[in-house]
Amino acid sequence: MCPSSPVSIDTCYVKRQAMADAGAPAVSQHNKPVKNSWWHNNQQSMTPWLFLAPGILFFLFYVIFPIYQSFSLSFYSWDGLGEAEYVGAYNYEELYWDDAFYTSLRNNLIWLVMYLFAIPAGLFIALFLNQTVTGIRLYKSLFFFPFVISQVVVGLVFTWFYDPTFGLLNYILGGVGIPPINVLGDENFVTYGIIVAGLWPQTAYCMILYLTGLNAVDPEQIEAGRLDGAKGLRMLWHIIIPQLRPATFIAFVVTIIGALRSFDLISVMTNGGPYGESRVLSFYMFEVALSEYGFRMGYGASIAVVLFLIMLVFIAYFLWSMYQEEKAR
Amino acid sequence: MHTMLKMTAAALAIVAANTGSTFAADLSGDFKIFLDTSNPAPRATMEKMIGDFQTLHPDLKIETTVIDREAYKTQIRNFLTANAPDVATWYAANRMRPYVEAGLFEDVSDLWAEPAIADNLASTKGAMTIDGKQWGVPYTYYQWGVYYRKDIFDELGLSEPTNWEEEKANCQKIIDSGRKCYTIGSKFLWTAGGWFDYMNMRTNGFDFHMDLLTGQASWESDEVRKTFANWRELIDMGAFIDNHASYSWQEALPFMVKGDATAYLMGNFAVAPLRDAGLTDDQLDFYQFVEINPDVELAEDAPTDTFHIPSNATNKEAAREFLRYVASADVQTWINDGKNLGQLPVNAQSSVDKDKFLEQGFEMLSTNSPGGVAQFFDRDAPAEMAKVAMEGLQEFMVKPDNLDKILSRLERARGRIYKN
Numbered sequence: 214m215c216p217s218s219p220v221s222i223d224t225c226y227v228k229r230q231a232m233a234d235a236g237a238p239a240v241s242q243h244n245k246p247v248k249n250s251w252w253h254n255n256q257q258s259m260t261p262w263l264f265l266a267p268g269i270l271f272f273l274f275y276v277i278f279p280i281y282q283s284f285s286l287s288f289y290s291w292d293g294l295g296e297a298e299y300v301g302a303y304n305y306e307e308l309y310w311d312d313a314f315y316t317s318l319r320n321n322l323i324w325l326v327m328y329l330f331a332i333p334a335g336l337f338i339a340l341f342l343n344q345t346v347t348g349i350r351l352y353k354s355l356f357f358f359p360f361v362i363s364q365v366v367v368g369l370v371f372t373w374f375y376d377p378t379f380g381l382l383n384y385i386l387g388g389v390g391i392p393p394i395n396v397l398g399d400e401n402f403v404t405y406g407i408i409v410a411g412l413w414p415q416t417a418y419c420m421i422l423y424l425t426g427l428n429a430v431d432p433e434q435i436e437a438g439r440l441d442g443a444k445g446l447r448m449l450w451h452i453i454i455p456q457l458r459p460a461t462f463i464a465f466v467v468t469i470i471g472a473l474r475s476f477d478l479i480s481v482m483t484n485g486g487p488y489g490e491s492r493v494l495s496f497y498m499f500e501v502a503l504s505e506y507g508f509r510m511g512y513g514a515s516i517a518v519v520l521f522l523i524m525l526v527f528i529a530y531f532l533w534s535m536y537q538e539e540k541a542r
Numbered sequence: 543m544h545t546m547l548k549m550t551a552a553a554l555a556i557v558a559a560n561t562g563s564t565f566a567a568d569l570s571g572d573f574k575i576f577l578d579t580s581n582p583a584p585r586a587t588m589e590k591m592i593g594d595f596q597t598l599h600p601d602l603k604i605e606t607t608v609i610d611r612e613a614y615k616t617q618i619r620n621f622l623t624a625n626a627p628d629v630a631t632w633y634a635a636n637r638m639r640p641y642v643e644a645g646l647f648e649d650v651s652d653l654w655a656e657p658a659i660a661d662n663l664a665s666t667k668g669a670m671t672i673d674g675k676q677w678g679v680p681y682t683y684y685q686w687g688v689y690y691r692k693d694i695f696d697e698l699g700l701s702e703p704t705n706w707e708e709e710k711a712n713c714q715k716i717i718d719s720g721r722k723c724y725t726i727g728s729k730f731l732w733t734a735g736g737w738f739d740y741m742n743m744r745t746n747g748f749d750f751h752m753d754l755l756t757g758q759a760s761w762e763s764d765e766v767r768k769t770f771a772n773w774r775e776l777i778d779m780g781a782f783i784d785n786h787a788s789y790s791w792q793e794a795l796p797f798m799v800k801g802d803a804t805a806y807l808m809g810n811f812a813v814a815p816l817r818d819a820g821l822t823d824d825q826l827d828f829y830q831f832v833e834i835n836p837d838v839e840l841a842e843d844a845p846t847d848t849f850h851i852p853s854n855a856t857n858k859e860a861a862r863e864f865l866r867y868v869a870s871a872d873v874q875t876w877i878n879d880g881k882n883l884g885q886l887p888v889n890a891q892s893s894v895d896k897d898k899f900l901e902q903g904f905e906m907l908s909t910n911s912p913g914g915v916a917q918f919f920d921r922d923a924p925a926e927m928a929k930v931a932m933e934g935l936q937e938f939m940v941k942p943d944n945l946d947k948i949l950s951r952l953e954r955a956r957g958r959i960y961k962n
Contacts, residue, residue, distance in 0.1 A: 293619055294644030307958070312951065377785040398788040398940075486729055487787035488937035505615040506920070506929035508640055 280521065287515035292508040304515035313489050314516070317497040320404050321473065321523070324493060327408045328415060328472035332464050335419025336457075340449075342420070343427045353424070360417035368481030371410035372397065397483050400490035407478050407491060415471055419464040426460030427453075462534070469527050473520070494520045569860045570601035574627035577606065578614035583814065587882035595867055602860055622646040626854035628861040634669035634846040635917040636755075636924055638677055641850075647677045648851035653862060659869050662889045666846050669917055678850035679869045682878050684885040685903030686736060686843040686918075689812055690805035691798065692827040694721070702829040706744075706772070709832045713781050716804050723781040725803035727789030728939060731932035735919030736807055737773065738935050739843050740831045745769040747838035748913035755923040757960030761931075761952040770949075772834055774942050787940055795819060807831065809845065813899050814884055828902050830910060841913030842906065845921060846888065930955045 252259070287304055291297035308314045342353050359367060374381050377395035386393060396406035430453060438452040454461070476495045479485060485492040485500060492500070494516055500506075502513025579588045585608055596604050607627070609617060614631075621627065622641060632638055641647045653659050654667065654676040663680065670676045695701070695712075698719055703709040713723040728734045743751045746765045753759040754766065776782070783803050786794065792815065797803040799819040806812060816826055833840060849868050851861040867873060871891035878887040879895035886894060886904055894904045907915065920928035934948040 292640055292644070294623065294640060294646060310954075377788060395785040395788055398785045483788075484729060486731075486933075486936065487940060488933045500929075503616060505612070506925040508925055 283514045283517045283521070286511055287518050289511045289514075291510040293502075293510045294508075297511070300511065304512050307512060308515055308519070313492065313497060314494075316489060317492045317494045317516075318519075320491065320493045321520075323404050324408060324411075324472040324475050325469065327405065328411065328468055328475075329465075331412050331415035331419050331468050331471075332461065334412070334416045335421075335464060336423050336461075338416065338420045339423035339427060340453075343424060357417050357421055359414040360421070362414075364414065364477040365481050367410055367414055368478045371406070371413075372482050375406055397491075398487050400487055403483055403487065403491040407475075407482050410482065411471070411475055411478050415468060418467060418471075422460045422464045422467075423457060426457045430456045466531055470524075473524055473527075494523075568601075569599045569857075569863055571857050571860065572603045572605065573857050573860045573864075574629075575604065575606045575864075576614075576621065576627040576630040577608045578611045578631045580608055580610045580614075584883055587877050590882075591868070591873060591877055594873075595864060598867070599860070599863070622852050622854065626852035626856075628851065628855040628857045629864050630850055630852055632678065632848055632850050633917070633921050634666065634678075634680060634848050635921045637917070637921040638848070638850070639672055640925070642672045642677050646853050648853050648855065648858065648861075649675045650678060650851060650862070650865065651675045653679065653865055653869075656866075658866065662871060662891050663869060665890065665915075666888050669846055669915075670848065678848040679865045680846045680848045680888040681868045681874060682883050682885045683844045683846040683888055684810040685907055686740075686807070686809050686831075686845075687903065687906065688805050688807050688829050688831055689798075689816065689899075690827055690829065691801060691821075691825055693825045694801060694804045695827075702827075703832050705832050705836075706834040710775065710779070713776065713779060717780060721801065722783045722797070722803040723776070723779075723805060725783050725794045725797040725806050726786045726939075727791045727794030728786045728936045729788060729790050729793075731929075731936055732918075732920050733791050733794075733808075734935035734939055735928070735932045736809075736843065737939075738769070738931075739916060739919050740807065741773045741834070742766070742769045743841045743913065743916065744831065744834035744838065745772055746835070748841035748916065751841070751916065752914075752922065755919070755927070757924075757927070757956055761956055762949050766949065767945075770938065770942075770945055773938075774945075777939060777942050782939065787936060809843075810885060810899055810903055823898055828899050830906050839913035840911055842911040842915055843918050844886075844907055844915045845918040924959060927955060927959045930959075 286297075288299060288301060289297040290300045290303070338356055342349065342356060373379075375396040377383060377393055377398060382396065383393040394402065396402045434452055434456070435448070438448055443452060474495055475493055476499065479491055479493060479496045480499075483491045485496055489497075498513045498516040498520065501509045501516065507513065575592060577585070577588050579585050588608070589606065592604060592606055596602065618630065618632065618641070622630070623646065626646075632641070638647060654663075654670075659679065660667075666680045666683070667676065670678055670680065690702075694716070698715050700712045700715060703712050716723045726733050726737070739751070742754065745768055750759060750765055754761070759765070783794065783797050791808070791812070794806070795812070795815055796819070798806050799816065799821060813826070817823075830840070830842075849865055851858060851865065855861055869889060871887075871889045874887035874889040875892040875895075877883055878885045878892070878900075880897040880900065881895075884895075884897065884900065886900060886907070894900050916922055920932065923931065931952055934952050937944055938948055
C-alpha cells in the first residue's frame, strides 16, 4: 500500500484522508478485526504533530513566550527586583526623546549596510580559492580560520591592532607619514572600526557558503556558456552567480542576522564608548536593563521590541521569498 | 576549594584560638558566602579569613564562592532573589539602595545596636543607613588622592602642591618637560567620575556635591558650570593623556610607569599594580587633592566595601556571627594590612599597617577631611544617573565644547530619574 508505493507521503496522506472521510475502515478491511479507537482513525494525521510537538513546545516556550513577555514588559516600569508599575507607552515616549536611542539606531543601520560587504568579499575569496593547486586545503583553512576563533578574541586582536599608542595600525600609518588615528576613541571612526573587525570572520563565513555553492555549479552550463563566448565577468554574472543563488540567499540571511545581533564585539572593543557612540540597539538594551548600572527592565524591553520589529521586516522578507520559491517549484 | 580551606583552617587553628575566644562555637548547618574579591591578593585574604572563622565554628559547613568582580555587579540581582547566599559582599550608600528597597537585604540594625559595632564603626554608620536602618557592615575602605612620580617631581624641582594655582603651575612645568600631568583611562567611565567628585567637592563643597548627586541641585546651575570651568583649565592645558577614552584604568597605568605621565588620581588600589610594575616607594608618593575654593572645607572620596545578609539567607544566625567577626578590630587590622587588602580598616580600634600610603591616607581621612567623606560618584548617585552622568563626563573630557549639550542632557535625566 501507500508506504511501499512510489507516491510521495503527501499524496499518500491525502488518499488515506479521503478513505477515512468516506467512512470506510479501509486499513483494516482484511485480516484483523476492526479497531475503531480515535487514535487508530487519526494516526496518520496526528503523527506529524507528535513529531513536531517537542520542537513546537520549545519554540513556544523559548521564543514566542519571551516575545510576548518583552511586549508586555515594555509597558511597565520595573527595576527587576521590586513591583512592576504599569506606565503605558511611557517607555516609548522616552525612547522618542532619547539621543542615545537614535545613535544606536543609526549605528544599527550602518552595521546593516556595511556588514553586507561580507557577501561580495566572501564570493571573491571563494572564487579565488576554488582551484586545484597544491596545498589549497591549507589556504582554505587559513581563510576560514577567523570564523573558528571566538568573537571575543577577534575583538581583542583588533583592539590591540587599533591601539592609538602601541597598535600596529598606527605603526603602519606612521610609516607612510600619516598621523596616528585613535579608531576606537573617535566617535566618527569607532563604529566602522568595529564593523571591519566583524567583517573578518563574517567574510570567512560567506566564503565557506560560496565554496560549497561553487561545488554545485553545473559544469555543463559553464561549457555551454563558453561555447557561446562568455568569459570573465560576463560568465560570472550570467552563469555562475545565478547558480549560486541559494548560497547568496543564506549568506544574506546570516549576514543580516549577524549585523543585527552585533553585540560581543562592541562589548569587548569599546563597551559602547566613547560616550556611547558605538552602541547598537542590542547593546543599548543590555546596558539599560542588565548591565552594572542598568535597572530599567521596561525600557530595555521597549528597545527590544523596536529591534524585534526591525528584524521582523527582514524575517517577513525572508519567509516571503522562501515561500515564493517553494511556489515556483 | 574545600580542602584548601580546611588546610588553611588547620594551619591557623592556634592563631585563631587566641584571637577569637570570645565567639560562641555552637553554630552549625550550611553557610554560603559569595565574594566579589576576585583579584588574587584579596581573594587569598578572604579565604584565609573565612578559614579562621571556620576554625572558630567547626560545625559550620562553609561554602565560599568567589565571583569575578565585574560579573558580580550584574549577578547579584539574580542570586539575591533566586539562590541567596547567607552572606554577600557589596558596596555602601546608594549602591545598595535598590536591594534595600526591594527587600533583598536583611535589616541588621540589631548588630549596630551592639556596642562593639556601634562604638567602633560609627564613622561609616551614615553610609550604611537607609530609611533609618542599617543594612550591612563595612570591612574595608580606601582613600582616593593623587599618586605621583616623586622622582619626576624631584627632577623638575617640584613640590607637592596644596592649592589650585600650585597644581596648575606644577602641571605647566610637567607639560613643558614633554610629559602629561595625569594619566587616566576613561573607557569604563568611573575614573572620570572620580575627577568630577574632586573638582566639584573642591569647588562647591561636600554638601552641594551630595545635593547634586541626590537630585536636589541642578546640573545647569552656576555652581556646576564653575566646576567644569575649573576642570576645563586642565583639559585645555593638555594635562591629561591623549586617547584616554580607549583605555581602562589598568591600561592607563603604563603611562605613569614609563614616566610619560606623572600623576594619577586614583584609589589606593592603584598602588599595588604600580609597585608590581617596578616603581619603588622612593619613586611613588601621594598627596591630597588640592584646595580649589578656599571657602569650602576639604572632603574626600573613600569608598567602603561591605558585607550584607540577603533576606533570603537560610542561616542568618551564622551570618550575623560572621558580620560581627568581620567587623571586629583584630580581623579588620590584619585583613587590611599591606600583605593583604592593603586598605584601611573601618573599625576605630584597628590599627593601620605600616605602609606609607595607608598611613598618609588614614591621616588624611581622620584629620584633614572636615567637609565629609563621600563614597564615590557611582555609589552616591543612583545607578541610572551615575551611568548617564559619567558618560557625559567622559564626553566633556574629550570634547569640552559640548558642555552645554551635556549639561542639558543630564538635567533632563535628573528630571526623569529622581521624580519618584
